[in-house]
Amino acid sequence: MALTKRPYDGKTLAILTGGGDTSALNASIEAIKSRSSALGFQVYGIRRGWKGLLGDGDVVNLTNQPYDGVYGGTALRSSRTNPFSGSDTSRVQQIIDNLKRYKIDVLVTLGGDDTNGAAKQLYELEGIPVIGFPKTIDNDLRTKTIHNYNGEMIEAVMCPGFPSAAKGVTELVTRLATTAESHSRIMVIEVMGRDAGWLTGAALMGGAEICLIPEIPITKERKEALFEKIKEVYHKSKKQYLLLAVSEGVRWYDDKTGKTEVVYASSEVDEFGHPRFGGISGVVASEISHKTGLDARAQNLGYLARSGDCRNYDRRLVSVLADKVVDLLIREDYGRMPVLSKLSTYQELEVYNTDTIDMGKIENKPLPEEYYISEEFQFNERYIDFLSYFIDKPKQIRFDYNFPKVKPFK
Numbered sequence: 001m002a003l004t005k006r007p008y009d010g011k012t013l014a015i016l017t018g019g020g021d022t023s024a025l026n027a028s029i030e031a032i033k034s035r036s037s038a039l040g041f042q043v044y045g046i047r048r049g050w051k052g053l054l055g056d057g058d059v060v061n062l063t064n065q066p067y068d069g070v071y072g073g074t075a076l077r078s079s080r081t082n083p084f085s086g087s088d089t090s091r092v093q094q095i096i097d098n099l100k101r102y103k104i105d106v107l108v109t110l111g112g113d114d115t116n117g118a119a120k121q122l123y124e125l126e127g128i129p130v131i132g133f134p135k136t137i138d139n140d141l142r143t144k145t146i147h148n149y150n151g152e153m154i155e156a157v158m159c160p161g162f163p164s165a166a167k168g169v170t171e172l173v174t175r176l177a178t179t180a181e182s183h184s185r186i187m188v189i190e191v192m193g194r195d196a197g198w199l200t201g202a203a204l205m206g207g208a209e210i211c212l213i214p215e216i217p218i219t220k221e222r223k224e225a226l227f228e229k230i231k232e233v234y235h236k237s238k239k240q241y242l243l244l245a246v247s248e249g250v251r252w253y254d255d256k257t258g259k260t261e262v263v264y265a266s267s268e269v270d271e272f273g274h275p276r277f278g279g280i281s282g283v284v285a286s287e288i289s290h291k292t293g294l295d296a297r298a299q300n301l302g303y304l305a306r307s308g309d310c311r312n313y314d315r316r317l318v319s320v321l322a323d324k325v326v327d328l329l330i331r332e333d334y335g336r337m338p339v340l341s342k343l344s345t346y347q348e349l350e351v352y353n354t355d356t357i358d359m360g361k362i363e364n365k366p367l368p369e370e371y372y373i374s375e376e377f378q379f380n381e382r383y384i385d386f387l388s389y390f391i392d393k394p395k396q397i398r399f400d401y402n403f404p405k406v407k408p409f410k
Contacts, residue, residue, distance in 0.1 A: 006040030007330065013041040014059070014104045018049035018115030019080060022137050022161025022306050023072035023168075024314040028110055030069030031322035032133065033062050036108075039329060044104065049111075050081040050118065054091060057098040069315065072164070072308050074110075082271035083118045096126055105129065106334075108325065112136045113362045116337060120359035123335045131328050132337035132359045133321065137165035137306045139198035142365035143339035144357065149382050156386060157198065157365050158340045160318045163390040164311040165192075166202035170391055172301055173206025173243060180241040181399075186234065186288055186296035190281035192305055193247035197367045199305065201379045203245030205393050209233050210244040210377045212284075215366045217251035217260045227291050229377055234294060246284055248277040278302075313390040316349040323351040335359050345389055 013036045017025050033043045043062045046052040052059065060076075067075070083091045099107070106129045109119040116132035123130045134141050139162035147156040169191055180187040189208065191200040197213025204211060210226075210233060212218060218226060234242045253260045265278030281298035288296040317340065324338035333356070341355040371383035 006038075008036075009040035011041050011105045012044060012103055013106045013108060013329075014044040014046050014099075014102070015062070015076065015108045015110065016046035016049050016052060016115075017074040017076050017078045017135070018109065018111040018118075019078060019135070020112075020137070020306065021073045021078055022135055023164035023308055023310045024160040024318055025074035025078075025110060025135060026067070026071050027069035027310040027315050028133055028135065028160055028318040028322070029062075029074065029076065030067045031318045032108055032325055033067060035322050035326050036329070037063060039326065041106070044102065045076045048077045048081070049079040049115065050083050050091075050095070051079045052076075053083075053095040053098045054081070055094065057102060059098075059102050069318075070309050072306075072310055080114070080271055082114070084121060085271045092122070092126070095122065096128070099128060106131065106329065108133060110135050112138075112141060113364060116359050116362055120335055120362075124360065129332070129334040130359070131325055131334060132362070133325065134159045134337060134339060135161050137161045137199055138193055138196055139166075140194075140196035140364045140366065142357075142363040144355070145340045145343055147343040147382075147386055149385050152370075152382075154368055154370050154382065154386075155365075156343055156368070158317070158343060160314055160321065161306065162198065163313040163317065164308075165199055165305045166387065167311050167313075167391050168305045168308065169199060169202040169301060170206040172304060173203045173208055173245065176243060176299060177207050177241070178399075180243060181239050183295065184240045186230065186242045186244060186285070186294055188281045188285040188288065188296055188298045189243060189245045190248055190278070190298065190300040190302070191245055192302070194249040194277060195364060195366065196249075197247050197372070200245050200247040201367070201371070201383050202387060202391065203243070204379050204384065205387055205391055206243070208243040208245040210242070211379055212244070212246040212250050212377060213367060213372065214247050214249035214251065215369075216372070216374050218253055219260050220253045223253050223287075225375075226377060227288065230288060231292050231294070234292075244284070244288075246280055248280055250280050252280060252283060313346055313349075316346055320349050320351050320354055324354045324356065327351075328356065337362065343386070343389055 285296040285298040
């Protein structure tokens with residue numbers, strides 16, 4: 001017998017996005033909105049993350065509205081607002097009051113460990129029904145995704161936003177080869193990555209022959225070894241140029257202070273206590289030129305990596321994770337977040353390869369040592385295999401020539 005009503009008719013689900021943007025956020029919102037609407041929910045969007053639940057609130061109605069999931073970023077906007085900030089003890093009460101005023105029954109939070117960690121606290125302390133949804137280009141949330149490399153089971157990570165950003169890094173690094181070759185230069189390319197080198201590894205697919213990651217600090221001894229490696233790789237190159245990728249969060253030895261520290265773009269911190277990194281590429285390029293005599297220049301990819309349209313793999317990934325959200329909604333299993341349990345190719349991205357984790361146990365996951373050869377300052381075949389699930393190795397830009405040298409007349 002047909003049901004006379006959908007299971008959640010008369011209920012309201014709200015979606016918010018917090019923290020840094022990614023190319024997959026609008027795709028995630030679209031997927032969650034469509035599935036929630038099919039269950040009968042009225043769907044609201046909370047603008048500017050947790051900030052949209054403070055004061056009088058900033059809420060929009062997404063029900064029966066078209067939504068472009070290909071367009072990158074988040075149409076709901078974002079902020080790094082912390083509901084539990086010590087500077088304003090009334091924030092939690094404001095959030096509770098607004099959830100009641102707008103008659104919001106379920107809250108879905110798209111973000112990293114900060115955004116989803118705050119949501120879990122609200123669930124535990126105040127009983128607010130929440131479901132988390134992973135988001136980060138750094139790919140450092142512990143999703144417990146298993147990568148099967150020739151029978152070797154490696155605990156990897158797969159977060160929406162990362163595949164699109166990684167593909168962007170690959171394409172941008174590939175383009176820089178022509179400039180590096182034209183001037184016989186070393187291009188030091190700075191890639192986002194506060195504590196983990198997952199995204200920097202994508203530069204390998206774009207032709208970077210040396211990659212520096214936050215997990216391996218560049219101490220005084222390692223810095224000397226790095227300069228020797230740079231000279232070796234550069235002079236072995238037929239065209240004598242080199243692409244070197246460095247994570248923004250790399251700890252670098254400072255000859256003047258004698259300390260191995262992060263390079264900061266600003267001394268300011270956000271509401272979750274995170275400082276703004278930036279500038280390591282300039283420091284590294286300058287020291288390479290000074291210590292090796294080779295011409296080195298810096299290029300910070302910055303926000304370019306996380307900008308632009310959502311790529312196909314991310315679109316499929318958020319769809320299957322949104323299917324898992326439906327499962328959580330139907331069972332009213334709140335305080336959890338859907339994850340990909342098994343690294344899958346595009347064709348294998350299906351809900352049976354997903355699982356859920358407790359939002360209160362969300363951890364950061366650095367790059368596993370299985371993916372990196374520290375003495376070579378480079379990623380290995382295992383990581384190339386990991387990337388190959390969602391990145392096709394780009395056609396390298398090549399201008400093959402061997403001009404005969406002309407000898408002067410006597």
